[in-house]
Amino acid sequence: MVEVQLTNNIPNGLLVAFAICTTLLVAVHMLALMISTCILPNIEAVSSIHSLNAITESPHEKMHYYIETAWAFSTVFGIFLFLVEIAILCWVKFHGYSEESAIASTVILVPVVIVFIAFAIHFYRKLAGHQYERSRDNIKELEDLASCLVTEPLDGHLGRPAIV
Numbered sequence: 001m002v003e004v005q006l007t008n009n010i011p012n013g014l015l016v017a018f019a020i021c022t023t024l025l026v027a028v029h030m031l032a033l034m035i036s037t038c039i040l041p042n043i044e045a046v047s048s049i050h051s052l053n054a055i056t057e058s059p060h061e062k063m064h065y066y067i068e069t070a071w072a073f074s075t076v077f078g079i080f081l082f083l084v085e086i087a088i089l090c091w092v093k094f095h096g097y098s099e100e101s102a103i104a105s106t107v108i109l110v111p112v113v114i115v116f117i118a119f120a121i122h123f124y125r126k127l128a129g130h131q132y133e134r135s136r137d138n139i140k141e142l143e144d145l146a147s148c149l150v151t152e153p154l155d156g157h158l159g160r161p162a163i164v
Contacts, residue, residue: 004089009096018088025081032074035066076120083113 006015042063090105 004092006092007096010092011095014088014091014095018085018092021081021085021088025078025085028073028078028081032070032078035070036074039063039067039070079116080113083109083116 087106087109091102094102094105
């Protein structure tokens with residue numbers, strides 16, 4: 001955060017935008033920090049247990065929506081707000097002194113924001129594609145296992161194909 005020495009000649013709309021962006025930026029990172037702080041002890045507790053059941057009983061599997069929300073808030077939305085904050089801050093600081101400086105910072109930040117958004121979309125699509133591939137492979141494996149069970153029934157208690 002930047003300590004700002006404000007003058008009286010800054011337009012009210014610019015100050016409101018700066019206040020909203022700053023508040024959102026801090027709130028988003030605090031929410032992500034709170035979610036991460038609440039989930040970390042659960043993950044550490046499960047990682048200290050050395051059994052296969054611990055993995056399936058792990059709360060982070062059930063709480064993956066919260067983990068993804070914390071990641072999205074902190075990384076995607078937080079970085080975007082930070083870049084917007086820089087642009088607004090340049091306008092607040094340079095207003096009345098050098099409008100060209102504020103325009104220059106905005107001109108530099110616009111392509112950075114565009115590249116950031118493009119990378120975020122590309123990265124998310126790669127992650128979603130990978131998750132889709134894993135799910136498709138798991139379903140195919142289950143279908144193969146089901147068809148195998150239909151063609152070769154298991155021998156009751158031994159768990160192997162029955163000898164006919």
